[in-house]
Amino acid sequence: MHNLVNRHHLNMPKLGLGTWPMVGEECTRAVALALEVGYRHIDTAAGYNNEDAVGNALVQSSVPREQIHVTSKVWWDKLAPQDMRASFDNTLKALQSDYVDLFMIHWPGKDWDVAKAIETLVSFKEDGRARNIGVANFPLPLLRKVVEEFGAPLSVLQVEYHVTLGQNALLDFVRQHDMALTAYSPIVRNKVSEMPVIRQIAEKHGVLPTQVALKWLLDQPNVAAIPKAASKENQLSNLASFKVELDDEDRAMIAALPKDQRMVSPPFAPQWDAPQR
Template sequence: MQHIVNRQGLNMPKLGLGTWPMLADECTRAVEQALALGYRHIDTAAGYNNEDAVGQAVANSPTPRHQIHITTKVWWDQLQPDAMRHSMDRSLKALRSDYVDLFMIHWPSTDWDLPRTIETLVALKEQGLARNIGVANFPLPLLRKVIEELGAPLSAIQVEYHVLLGQNALLDYARQHDMALTAYTPLARNKVSDIPAIQQIAAKHGALPTQVALKWLLDQSNVAAIPKASSEANQLANLAAFMINLDDQDRALIASLSKRQRQVSPDFAPVWDAFDE
């Protein structure tokens, strides 16, 4: 796959495989299968409890480790410096690798020393344990603080983003600061398949609604997407999304959809920015 987001040395394939909530053998099989089909971007996290399964799949695969982009993340209750370092050590051991391609703070915390947390994140990059660093689920004011006040050399932010949830302000900011934006839950927990406008565009192109929703994201500069897919059929369908050519009429129809339907907002989530149409 030659569709790459290249930002600050981050050579990340635009389409990745999301692994939550797959566990154990199911996860290992799905990742092995995806690698065999041509995926080269795998997204995991300490909080998913499946890094060992991902590591097993990568070890089993004939694809060399250096050709696979692996993102993992540290959980929000492990953001004290020592805890972060231990989380990284556990992740590397589980993944059977001496580095990760992208290491992210999974969620912001309310009880943290932000400058020390970011300092530790940067140190992990400087030590070579993480090739690139980033954050997930940070609202724009917090992202601004990390980049503009603390000077963190972030390569990426990962947030929920799909045809039903706008992220224009974050995406504009990411582009201004030469960062990638990775879209998780890119199919809105498969709600995209039930949207008449998306069904209409899919019928026009002889495609699946999920493929239309994915291609809308993949067509955007700086944007990557990580749909979870365990079956070979779904993994292949997601890869085939690249073949669709959306036109201005399609994009206008998607733009007309409400962009306020957030799917993921756990109890520990930050206060989100005002809805971004």
């Protein structure tokens, strides 16, 4: 198995199923199918309005719950301790589970008490209802504060990362602190299928552009990826990306692509660091 493990007892498959923006029956079907074909890592969030759909798939599946890594997250406007606790309770109820494998703060808050929010997040790990904790979309200065100043035992940072968005500073930090980085939008919302360089590499190996983009991430230490895939065909194709063998020439071609193409930057996003080249 291709799993990321660390000192916080994380045991997370490097390839997971991203569930946004699927909801309802479509989402339940996609998750059930993914578990059937071999996925063991499902990513959801309160902000996706699909935790209940994921929960239905989990209880219907013949795969035992303890064999599935489930990540969920609390939305940025629910980071006051009382709101966080209520949101977390709702998450567990929706997922029909008494724990999550990884619970994260989805986005930094606005005018929030960072210390109190992190303290509340840590309390979920201490009471065993979150096996691991992490944060998503935190820029480096905030991540450094939480890990180094507050000493929070974070296992995972989830951020946008792909062939046209570099994250070297964050990668250096997570590796230094024995954390994992989960890449969302790993196939750039399928734009990789239209990128001449990625297509060229794919043709050379007789594989799909999406598989090239995924394998580039999966080859990297401490990195996981969570592409959305609703159909069986796409799910199997993503799983098969592990078999792709990229060479130094391929990696050099990918390294030469622009690394400042951010897809996700909503109005409430933090101030991102200057783009890395």
